[in-house]
Amino acid sequence: MPLSAEPSWRSVLLEWYESDARDLPWRRREFADRYGAWGTLVSEFMLQQTPVARVIPHLQAWLERWPSPAAMATATPAQVVHQWANLGYPRRALWLHRAAVQVVEKHGGVVPREVSDLLALSGIGDYTARAVAVFHYGDTHPVVDTNTRRVIARFIDGRSQPASPSPRDLVRMGELLPGARGEAAVFNAAMMELGAVVCTARAPRCEECPVAAQCAWLSAGRPDTGDRRRRQPRYEGSDRQARGAVLRMLRDAPDHVLGADLVVPDWPDAVQRDRAIDSLIADGLVEASDGVLALPR
DNA sequence: TAAGCGTGGCA
């Protein structure tokens, strides 16, 4: 490379991130100082499919109540599901609780640093494991989320939307990581940030994009490559809505206990309601005994 | 590989 080369798009992206990144709680020094890897782990659990703005107040409350894996491990599932409130996908609350117990039992209460150890914890997959290893511990791994995949699809491949998720995504992101030690965290975060606030799914702000000059998709005239993500089923009238209604009533009930005939009694489809209750029991989110439903003790 | 799993904001 000639000495007078233009700054690489990586450098431009990193500079943009340093100057323009959102000031989010988990990016602050005092957050890491106070909650350590546990804070990162909890934040990543909550951010799995739940928007940033909705996570922030719940994260604060959660960490105040359970500031360590050991503290979390002493809680009951009922307490955990109640504290999870309306963050959605409440199985994550159970998985986070289990993960805390596993951290205490297998790692002495210290959130592990190795990706393989993190992957062995409940509710932790490719994204969350590497997010903890990279964003908290500063190690070098590719961190691939929906934003990263979209940025790569557009910026590198010139396509409007990414193909279906695949293990190759990790490999490709790994090949893009900067070589310098310690830069992986910022680069991963910058790719995610770009996808979250500029290279968005619906109305990308290419005029604000720091690396627009090198973007394959923009230079191709932003073609619609026809890749469509799987359509999300209608929520209104779904089993998911029924599950949500049941769980909401149990969260709000005194001691989280309610007679089975008092749980969403006016649900329009009794068969669907019972199916929802059965599936909640199968998931360990609800317990049934003597005609009474409750959050698990 | 695909389906199932919450909830709410926004266009």
Next chain:
DNA sequence: TTGCCAAGCTT
């Protein structure tokens, strides 16, 4: 109003 989308994971 309806549909899309959101720092994914498990089975």
